[in-house]
Amino acid sequence: MIGALEATGNPASIHGAGRLARRVLEEARGQVAIAVGAASGDVVFCSGGTEANATAIAALAPGRRVLVGATEHDAVRAAVPADAVVLPVLQDGTLDLAALESGLAGGGPALVCVMLANNETGVVHPMREVAALCRAHGALLHVDAVQGAGRMKIDMGSLGAATLALSGHKLGGPKGAGALVLAAGMHLPALIAGGGQERGRRGGTPALPAIAGFGAAMAAVGDAGRLAGLRDRLEAAAVGLGAVVCGSGPRLGNTSCLALAGVRAETQVISLDLAGVAVSAGSACSSGKVTESRVLAAMGLGELAGCAIRVSLPWNACEADIDGFIAAYSVMTARLRTKGVPGGPGGAASLHPAFSS
């Protein structure tokens, strides 16, 4: 990234400084393409996951019925038309495939928006089945892979998606870069047209330093199994202290959604923050306003939806980070027990069949 900061040329310029900047851009494009099994020419850089989702939906939704998962990120929910059909999820957090099938059976061209993995629970949707249903009904599939990328294998060649959204800062890159990846042969109009950069699919001078960091992060994606081991230890300790883990479907190795019955999520976030542990209540993107998690409510968790925190292990998390979390979580639950707030060991886990550790 430091090198990219020094590449002050405009990658669209034909002079030497421009060509150097273009090399930085195209190297990053190749890194992203390889990481998701796409051709370089099908990677469209933009400012992040939100723009990537907005671009795909703005291009593909007109003239199509839109079906969108109930637990999609706000970046997707805010981009789909107001009359989009919201597809429910099962109690385990995965998409209700029967609802998708009956929704698609309505006929006519359709766009289906289903995320690869959920940002609050880490639950991974049954993408193979989703794609097969879309294919069978001639529907286009847009996949928000912002949370899943870098934590599970992605292959555009076999995924069955028309478009795929990625974000650099979710996998160790800097904020300010993302990509929309297109299926081979797919073309779509720009949401931001400008000077015709990115082969006319996204105008504006590319955010070179952030893009370079995004590419490097994609190329450096580590061992997802290592994070899953850390996550398992964290969750076992939290459950022993009274937490329940939300989302019993298949999950990413780095994301835990921990509910503590009767304790407001905001209280937990502040308590853990005082101990130096940064967690979110629901989606960080909307957590300035702490409200009940729409995702957990869609999973049928009722009041518990306001009592869950989201713990994300970054790519460089280590054993000491897990120790630190467990110590902070332990202090928090002990203090809450003293105050007579529910949430002690064994308190709520059996009440909600949707939870698993």
Place this chain on the structure above:
Amino acid sequence: MIGALEATGNPASIHGAGRLARRVLEEARGQVAIAVGAASGDVVFCSGGTEANATAIAALAPGRRVLVGATEHDAVRAAVPADAVVLPVLQDGTLDLAALESGLAGGGPALVCVMLANNETGVVHPMREVAALCRAHGALLHVDAVQGAGRMKIDMGSLGAATLALSGHKLGGPKGAGALVLAAGMHLPALIAGGGQERGRRGGTPALPAIAGFGAAMAAVGDAGRLAGLRDRLEAAAVGLGAVVCGSGPRLGNTSCLALAGVRAETQVISLDLAGVAVSAGSACSSGKVTESRVLAAMGLGELAGCAIRVSLPWNACEADIDGFIAAYSVMTARLRTKGVPGGPGGAASLHPAFSS
């Protein structure tokens, strides 16, 4: 920026890491606001000038007739509706105010898009008169200030614009950040909605490192007069070698458009590049495709529109840079003279009344 890279929190998060990131964001917002005489709350960060222009026009154009200057940047031209009225410029490159007035007299709500200064010639439009005409006819004014910012004083309080577009990398900041500045009390819908960041006016996690650099660059804007002095020396030398300066209207201190009759712009760009001088033919943003400059054609320069290069002095240009340019330009014109190509001293300057040095 390095500090901002290390602020890995999400500015929307309420924990300590989030609050630190928010401080970085709000410090930059204050720097931009002060530099353009706006309130912090009226600065909406986005990915750059192209997005800022696209956001303003997408929000304000519906339901209004759109009038757009003939020499506007592609970021604006690509964003306005296909039926927008194109306002001609005078031979000196400034907007034809009589055309604006008669266009506005057509009646009905209107949006006028006029740039503060042109990116190819540096010509500064008569913004006071433009704003007065818009006010008199109840039209909204959007100003693309991407080229002018940092090179001339901007005061949102007196400019008369509803919206103003800025780009960080045009004034020494990194690529990947810009802002849309709103008039006091103005609100507009987001082009990219997402999680409601930037008070609902631009979704997506802000590009913190680039935004920090943008703010710092705005706060560090230097002495425009110093650049104008360097520019004058550069232009005088180029004119002595046969160049004509395009755009006799008031101009920015850092931008020169130098035409050499009979010599294709691309030939000049490549020749100067070999000598280590990076110039563009027309707008860098579209210069991958070297075509005749639409801006110069609109100024009535005819065939000369394909024979002009754009020389931009960056914020840190120094006397040695001017020496380097003059040496390279001198070698180039001498070689062209040897080959019998027009462009020698005195060759074309008198043919085009629109030129001035």
